[in-house]
Structures are given as C-alpha cells and as structure tokens.
Amino acid sequence: MSVTHESAADTRILTSESVTNALRYVAYPGLTRDLVTFRMVQHVSVCDGRVKIRLGLHTTDESIPGRLESSIRDALVPLGATSVVVEIVEPTASPVRARHGTPDPWSDQVRLASVRHVIAVGAGKGGVGKSTVAVNVALALAGDGLRVGLLDADIYGPSLPILLGIEDGASRVRMSAEKHIEPLHAHGLPMISFGFFLGEGSPAIWRGPMVSKAVKQFARGVAWPELDVLVVDLPPGTGDVPLSLAQAVALSGAVIVTQPPRVAAAEARKAAEMFRALDVPVIGIVENMSGEFGRGAGPAVASELGVPFLGEIPFDASVVDEGDRGVPTMIERAHSTTALAFDGIAASVAAALGWKRVP
Numbered sequence: 001m002s003v004t005h006e007s008a009a010d011t012r013i014l015t016s017e018s019v020t021n022a023l024r025y026v027a028y029p030g031l032t033r034d035l036v037t038f039r040m041v042q043h044v045s046v047c048d049g050r051v052k053i054r055l056g057l058h059t060t061d062e063s064i065p066g067r068l069e070s071s072i073r074d075a076l077v078p079l080g081a082t083s084v085v086v087e088i089v090e091p092t093a094s095p096v097r098a099r100h101g102t103p104d105p106w107s108d109q110v111r112l113a114s115v116r117h118v119i120a121v122g123a124g125k126g127g128v129g130k131s132t133v134a135v136n137v138a139l140a141l142a143g144d145g146l147r148v149g150l151l152d153a154d155i156y157g158p159s160l161p162i163l164l165g166i167e168d169g170a171s172r173v174r175m176s177a178e179k180h181i182e183p184l185h186a187h188g189l190p191m192i193s194f195g196f197f198l199g200e201g202s203p204a205i206w207r208g209p210m211v212s213k214a215v216k217q218f219a220r221g222v223a224w225p226e227l228d229v230l231v232v233d234l235p236p237g238t239g240d241v242p243l244s245l246a247q248a249v250a251l252s253g254a255v256i257v258t259q260p261p262r263v264a265a266a267e268a269r270k271a272a273e274m275f276r277a278l279d280v281p282v283i284g285i286v287e288n289m290s291g292e293f294g295r296g297a298g299p300a301v302a303s304e305l306g307v308p309f310l311g312e313i314p315f316d317a318s319v320v321d322e323g324d325r326g327v328p329t330m331i332e333r334a335h336s337t338t339a340l341a342f343d344g345i346a347a348s349v350a351a352a353l354g355w356k357r358v359p
C-alpha cells in the first residue's frame with residue numbers, strides 16, 4: 001500500500017517518535033481506541049518525510065487495511081509526510097513501546113498465580129445475557145470437575161450478586177492479612193463482585209484512568225484459591241473495562257454473547273474485533289435467547305469471523321425468574337433443555353482451553 005503526497009515547502013521534521021505519537025490519535029476502525037493502545041505498531045521508519053509503518057494485527061474484515069491506511073495518511077500528511085507506506089503483518093514481533101515518559105500500561109500485565117485460565121464473557125451490546133451465560137457456564141464447568149471462580153467486572157452495573165443470591169456480599173467481604181480480597185462462595189463457586197466495593201461511588205462518571213486503576217487493582221487483588229478457570233463477566237461494549245482487564249492480566253480467551261437479530265450481531269462483530277485488537281483469542285460466539293427473536297445470527301457472525309460457534313441458548317422465561325431469585329438455571333433445573341445448552345457451551349469452552357470431557 002502506498003500513497004504519495006507532494007507537500008510544497010514543508011519544513012517540519014518528521015521523526016519516528018512524532019509518527020508514533022500521531023498514531024496514538026488514529027483509532028482502530030469501528031473502535032474508539034488507537035493503534036498504539038492496541039500495541040499494533042510494530043515498526044516505524046522515517047526518511048526525508050517518507051514514512052513506513054508496520055502494523056501487527058489480525059482481522060477477517062477485508063475493509064480494515066484500507067480504512068486504516070487512509071486514517072493514518074490523514075493523520076500524517078498534515079505533519080509533513082510526503083509518502084506513507086503501511087505494511088500489515090501477523091502480530092508476532094514485539095510492538096513499539098510507549099516513550100516520552102508515558103508509562104506503558106501493558107508493561108506490567110501479570111499472570112494470576114493461582115489461576116490457570118482467565119476467560120472473559122463480553123458483548124458489544126447490553127442486556128443480551130452475558131451475566132446469565134457467565135454464571136451458568138461457570139457452574140457447568142464446575143459440574144465437569146473443573147475448579148472455577150467468577151469475577152464480576154461490570155463496574156457500571158454489577159449483577160452477579162443478584163444472579164447468585166448474595167446481595168449481602170458487601171457486608172460479608174473481608175480482606176486477608178496480606179491485603180487481598182477474600183472471595184465469597186455462591187453455589188459452591190468462589191466469586192467476587194465489583195458491586196461489593198462500590199459504596200456511594202458511581203463509576204458511571206469515572207474517567208478512563210480511574211476505571212483502569214480500579215479494574216487493575218480489582219483483577220489482581222483477589223486471593224483466589226487454585227482455579228482452573230476464572231470466568232470474568234464484563235460490562236457491555238468495547239470501553240475501558242475490557243481494555244484495562246486485558247492490560248492487567250493475561251486472558252486466555254473471550255466468549256462473545258449475541259442475540260439472534262442482526263443488530264446484535266453487528267455489535268458482536270465489534271466486540272470480536274476489539275478482543276482481537278487486544279490480542280485476546282475469541283473462543284467463540286454464543287447465541288442467547290434463541291427462538292423468541294429469531295435465530296441464526298450467532299452462527300453467521302461466527303463463520304464470518306472465522307471463530308467457533310459455541311451453541312445457542314433458547315429463550316426461556318423461567319431464566320428471568322431464576323436470575324431474580326439468585327438460583328441459576330444450572331442449579332434449579334439441571335436437566336432442562338436450557339441447562340443442557342449451557343452445558344454444551346461449557347464443554348466447548350473447556351475443549352478450547354485444552355480439556356477433554358471423558359464420556
């Protein structure tokens with residue numbers, strides 16, 4: 001890819017550093033975050049106003065390279081770039097680190113010592129059933145003999161205390177001697193919700209850096225027992241929480257929940273692009289509330305994105321009541337069609353993480 005632009009008498013001196021800085025303001029197409037934040041900038045070279053940029057990224061959306069190239073050009077030509085060449089490669093080499101004293105938010109990403117796999121459950125859209133799926137899939141994984149924990153990272157609307165029937169959690173949660181949060185137990189699963197710590201504070205008005213700090217402390221500050229899988233319930237959308245979570249702890253993958261209609265599918269696609277940009281593998285797509293609103297968006301999005309379709313959960317009015325009562329479907333109606341659907345999805349998730357179910 002190459003464009004040339006002869007700018008008359010441009011005296012500004014372009015350096016690889018000023019180009020990297022400019023790329024901080026170039027958003028990844030369709031998302032709000034920039035290329036540097038997503039660690040996509042692998043290499044920048046500048047010679048006499050001619051700029052070469054190598055980006056490491058993985059996308060199945062064929063429009064992305066062209067859109068990226070044109071927004072990069074729009075950002076660099078006004079700074080005096082006379083030609084801009086953008087090369088896109090698989091994200092393998094280590095990205096350009098943040099410079100100029102800006103701390104690199106990725107530099108201190110950790111692996112949680114007692115947790116083998118951290119997986120996130122997300123969606124581009126609110127109310128599609130992320131939390132319901134997170135809870136029931138976690139219980140189904142535990143039913144398979146895995147050691148499973150649940151982290152409610154929905155700082156804007158934590159719902160796991162209700163779904164798991166531990167609304168008194170805030171008054172029961174304790175810190176260990178080492179100043180770690182001790183998880184509570186609900187239906188046999190160790191769990192912690194951001195909701196236990198909100199008090200009067202309202203993260204709805206928090207700015208990005210506050211969210212990032214809170215999510216990091218929260219994601220790393222829990223004294224989890226030995227776990228095979230920690231399931232993280234995310235807030236809707238592609239905002240600060242998934243980004244901060246991915247920067248804070250190494251994620252093994254993400255499960256994306258969608259509803260059957262096409263509008264939800266577009267949002268699911270966006271969520272998948274975000275996880276890919278964050279270098280988090282997409283484990284697969286779940287279609288929730290199938291039947292009532294149609295059917296089929298899940299498999300369509302999955303095949304379009306080249307990721308597995310993990311299965312569909314039927315629309316089932318009893319799920320609402322079970323959620324309100326804090327007794328998840330996997331416990332209340334373990335043999336129902338809906339529970340079997342959650343179970344099938346859990347089996348696929350476990351397989352993606354390397355476990356085989358023994359018949």
Ligand SMILES: Nc1ncnc2c1ncn2[C@@H]1O[C@H](COP(=O)(O)OP(=O)(O)OP(=O)(O)O)[C@@H](O)[C@H]1O
Nearest residue numbers: 126127128129130131132236289315316319320323
């Ligand atoms: N398969 C289903 N059938 C019927 N109702 C469902 C199903 N799955 C979830 N629900 C209901 O839909 C509502 C939203 O579910 P849930 O809270 O899990 O969604 P969410 O995506 O986590 O929402 P938010 O974006 O607010 O975090 C709840 O009332 C829940 O009981």
Ligand SMILES: [Mg+2]
Nearest residue numbers: 130131154159
């Ligand atoms: Mg939720």
